[in-house]
Amino acid sequence: MPKLNSPAELEKLRHKILAKRDPKKPCITVCSGTGCHAYGSEKVNAAFAEEIKKQGLEGKIDIRRTGCHGFCERGTLVVIYPEEICYTNVQPEDAAEVVQSVKENKVVDRLLYTDPVTGEKTTYELEIPFYANQQRTIFGPNRRIDPQSIEDYLALGGYSALAKALTQMTPETLLEEVKRSGLRGRGGGGFPTGRKWEATHDAPGEPKYVIVNCDEGDPGAYMNRSLMEGNPHSVLEGLAIGAYTIGSHKGFIYVRAEYPLAVENVGIAIRQAEEHGLLGENILGSGFNFKVKVHRGAGAFVSGESSALMTAIEGKVGEPRSKYIHTSEKGIWDSPSCLNNVETWANVPLIVNNGADWFNSIGSERNVGTKIFSLVGKVNNTGLVEVPLGTSLRHIIYKVGGGIPGGKKFKAVQTGGPSGGCIPEQFLDSPVDFDKLSKLGSMMGSGGLIVMDEDTCMVDTARYFLDFLADESCGKCTPCREGIRQMLGILTDICEGRGKEGDIELLEELAEVVRDTALCALGGTAPNPVLTTLRYFRDEYKAHIEQKRCPAFVCKELISYYIDPAKCQACLICLRNCPVGAIDGEKGKIHVIDQSKCTKCGTCFEMCPNRFNAVTRISGEPVPLPPLEEERVIVRAEK
Amino acid sequence: MAVVELDKVDRIIDRYVGEEGVLIQLLLDIQSELNWIPKEALERISERLKTPISQIYRVASFYKAMSLTPRGKHVVSVCLGTACHVRGGQRIMDRAKEVLSMTEGETTPDMKFTLERVNCLGCCALGPVVVVDGEYHGKVMPAKVEEILKGYD
Numbered sequence: 001m002p003k004l005n006s007p008a009e010l011e012k013l014r015h016k017i018l019a020k021r022d023p024k025k026p027c028i029t030v031c032s033g034t035g036c037h038a039y040g041s042e043k044v045n046a047a048f049a050e051e052i053k054k055q056g057l058e059g060k061i062d063i064r065r066t067g068c069h070g071f072c073e074r075g076t077l078v079v080i081y082p083e084e085i086c087y088t089n090v091q092p093e094d095a096a097e098v099v100q101s102v103k104e105n106k107v108v109d110r111l112l113y114t115d116p117v118t119g120e121k122t123t124y125e126l127e128i129p130f131y132a133n134q135q136r137t138i139f140g141p142n143r144r145i146d147p148q149s150i151e152d153y154l155a156l157g158g159y160s161a162l163a164k165a166l167t168q169m170t171p172e173t174l175l176e177e178v179k180r181s182g183l184r185g186r187g188g189g190g191f192p193t194g195r196k197w198e199a200t201h202d203a204p205g206e207p208k209y210v211i212v213n214c215d216e217g218d219p220g221a222y223m224n225r226s227l228m229e230g231n232p233h234s235v236l237e238g239l240a241i242g243a244y245t246i247g248s249h250k251g252f253i254y255v256r257a258e259y260p261l262a263v264e265n266v267g268i269a270i271r272q273a274e275e276h277g278l279l280g281e282n283i284l285g286s287g288f289n290f291k292v293k294v295h296r297g298a299g300a301f302v303s304g305e306s307s308a309l310m311t312a313i314e315g316k317v318g319e320p321r322s323k324y325i326h327t328s329e330k331g332i333w334d335s336p337s338c339l340n341n342v343e344t345w346a347n348v349p350l351i352v353n354n355g356a357d358w359f360n361s362i363g364s365e366r367n368v369g370t371k372i373f374s375l376v377g378k379v380n381n382t383g384l385v386e387v388p389l390g391t392s393l394r395h396i397i398y399k400v401g402g403g404i405p406g407g408k409k410f411k412a413v414q415t416g417g418p419s420g421g422c423i424p425e426q427f428l429d430s431p432v433d434f435d436k437l438s439k440l441g442s443m444m445g446s447g448g449l450i451v452m453d454e455d456t457c458m459v460d461t462a463r464y465f466l467d468f469l470a471d472e473s474c475g476k477c478t479p480c481r482e483g484i485r486q487m488l489g490i491l492t493d494i495c496e497g498r499g500k501e502g503d504i505e506l507l508e509e510l511a512e513v514v515r516d517t518a519l520c521a522l523g524g525t526a527p528n529p530v531l532t533t534l535r536y537f538r539d540e541y542k543a544h545i546e547q548k549r550c551p552a553f554v555c556k557e558l559i560s561y562y563i564d565p566a567k568c569q570a571c572l573i574c575l576r577n578c579p580v581g582a583i584d585g586e587k588g589k590i591h592v593i594d595q596s597k598c599t600k601c602g603t604c605f606e607m608c609p610n611r612f613n614a615v616t617r618i619s620g621e622p623v624p625l626p627p628l629e630e631e632r633v634i635v636r637a638e639k
Numbered sequence: 640m641a642v643v644e645l646d647k648v649d650r651i652i653d654r655y656v657g658e659e660g661v662l663i664q665l666l667l668d669i670q671s672e673l674n675w676i677p678k679e680a681l682e683r684i685s686e687r688l689k690t691p692i693s694q695i696y697r698v699a700s701f702y703k704a705m706s707l708t709p710r711g712k713h714v715v716s717v718c719l720g721t722a723c724h725v726r727g728g729q730r731i732m733d734r735a736k737e738v739l740s741m742t743e744g745e746t747t748p749d750m751k752f753t754l755e756r757v758n759c760l761g762c763c764a765l766g767p768v769v770v771v772d773g774e775y776h777g778k779v780m781p782a783k784v785e786e787i788l789k790g791y792d
Binding site for chain 1 (some may be wrong): 759
């Protein structure tokens with residue numbers, strides 16, 4: 001591939017790619033994001049390839065592996081072009097029927113999305129409520145692109161923003177445009193991107209560095225990964241525009257250890273872009289040079305903090321430092337450095353192409369543009385959701401997410417990862433943006449939304465996050481290292497039935513100290529999960545402490561499982577499935593749980609057939625004595 | 640440590656000599672090649688990069704992806720990300736600990752299994768998730784853990 005030397009050559013190549021493609025030719029696309037991969041999309045893909053060969057349709061039907069579509073609940077996802085017919089939960093065994101249907105221009109009804117409530121089927125991908133209620137400007141192209149093919153990205157207009165920036169705009173006009181767009185950092189902080197760029201642009205010293213933060217350590221959040229895996233060129237294009245604006249010639253992409261596919265795909269993308277003259281020396285003949293290097297993380301949550309991440313890029317232990325000197329002035333190797341989240345960079349080409357006014361028109365006041373959320377937990381449609389900032393939690397959870405499974409009651413939604421908090425039902429109509437969620441004591445963070453239902457214990461949730469943070473605290477500053485550990489100790493006591501009067505007040509006092517004195521944001525925000533659950537679910541804490549009762553039946557030390565002799569039909573199901581053999585009984589003999597053997601895994605409760613509902617959970621009161629031996633015989637009426 | 644293994648370490652170091660800030664990348668490569676980082680490897684890096692071993696040890700002991708003890712033939716990762724947690728991930732971990740008679744982070748004496756917790760694999764729709772040697776097991780129930788582990792020899 002000869003390097004492209006001008007925007008005109010880029011356009012010529014684009015036309016050539018498009019001319020080769022027949023938009024009417026059938027194409028079977030298979031989602032190959034990590035979610036679908038876990039469902040076995042590789043096998044589905046292979047089955048399609050084989051089936052096309054078998055039916056003699058090679059060259060007549062294309063196959064494409066695409067980036068993550070986001071509707072992870074229904075993987076493996078398959079979309080048939082040009083009609084965009086969407087099949088869900090596709091298995092390798094379905095390949096023959098699907099290929100046949102493509103050949104005959106038919107639709108395989110049984111694989112279409114079926115609404116769990118109305119039973120209505122939807123044929124076309126974007127008409128499925130999950131997608132129809134979103135606005136996918138950044139994430140949209142994922143489903144059309146093979147992440148390992150630069151041609152696919154170019155076919156959709158890729159790198160035209162970079163060409164425009166390099167030849168029609170100056171760094172100053174670009175800076176002005178990004179500032180005017182109102183884009184704020186998507187990693188969680190929400191700092192105005194334009195101002196961040198300006199600070200690095202104005203800082204004295206060379207060289208300057210630009211960095212993509214793809215550390216995405218918040219558990220339950222995976223939107224950055226899906227973008228990096230699914231459309232790496234969009235991030236690279238944004239990064240290159242940022243570098244040109246700031247005056248940087250070297251960029252780093254920091255990807256966490258757990259994302260090998262992202263490392264692979266972005267590595268391929270960098271190589272392809274260099275071969276095409278879209279990265280490297282003299283990009284598109286403009287005289288601008290820019291090189292990008294991938295840095296793999298090694299498994300440390302705290303390394304996602306900007307100063308820690310920069311230290312890690314230097315090859316050292318990724319610990320934060322206090323930032324009285326900003327990283328925009330002294331970052332990597334004490335040079336001016338500008339770090340942004342994956343999604344922030346991916347927004348840049350859109351702003352350059354469509355203008356600040358267009359970007360400004362999406363979202364709400366001071367919170368413009370769209371945001372990708374990772375909607376997970378106790379929700380029907382687990383997946384990635386892109387909506388304008390300011391959309392209500394209710395819209396995201398119910399309209400897009402399809403509500404809570406199993407007819408359970410919504411309890412809270414956890415936002416902002418371990419630095420965020422739990423938002424209760426009364427605030428479901430709150431718009432999701434940087435400012436509103438902070439007012440509720442949580443934060444938007446990078447975009448994880450974990451839905452919790454009545455079976456989630458809020459004290460256990462707080463304990464879970466502090467356990468996570470205690471494990472991830474780097475130990476550099478005392479308030480974080482010791483404070484989190486002490487809070488965790490108190491919470492563990494409460495969850496295990498050793499809570500005592502005064503614990504809540506002590507937790508609040510500790511939380512305040514940690515919040516005010518920790519060195520970095522990890523420590524400073526660590527008390528949030530405790531403080532928000534105390535604010536909105538204080539009664540649950542009190543039940544644990546005063547009555548030794550876990551209202552959600554989660555805390556093992558406070559609950560017991562019990563088989564109601566009046567309901568047990570001695571069907572043997574719980575008995576056979578109990579992993580520790582704690583259930584006694586036989587056919588025709590009422591089952592009894594040996595409380596001393598029971599590990600409270602809950603298997604019996606889940607397995608007991610709904611029509612019996614004999615296994616119950618008990619908390620805060622003694623377990624009734626088992627029936628006497630002679631009372632355990634079930635006498636059934638003769639048929 | 641076998642000569643062959645030190646050769647591997649040397650070849651990895653060769654890739655990075657002369658570059659700045661490579662320590663983490665180098666250690667990650669050794670980890671993926673040998674499945675752990677032996678003391679001899681740390682010494683060799685120290686010698687060749689002319690870096691005090693204390694600094695290298697500090698990095699190798701800080702990061703979770705690096706192991707300073709040998710790991711088992713099969714690595715069992717139980718996801719305890721928030722989504723898996725609210726769906727009962729902890730009960731899966733508890734069951735795995737019972738089945739393997741050890742706690743998280745440990746390796747069975749026969750070197751067959753290493754049990755780890757991971758803080759989110761990003762396939763939350765499948766939660767609770769257990770990954771063994773890169774193979775995903777979704778919507779796991781405590782009663783299924785033993786059966787899953789039996790599938791690995």
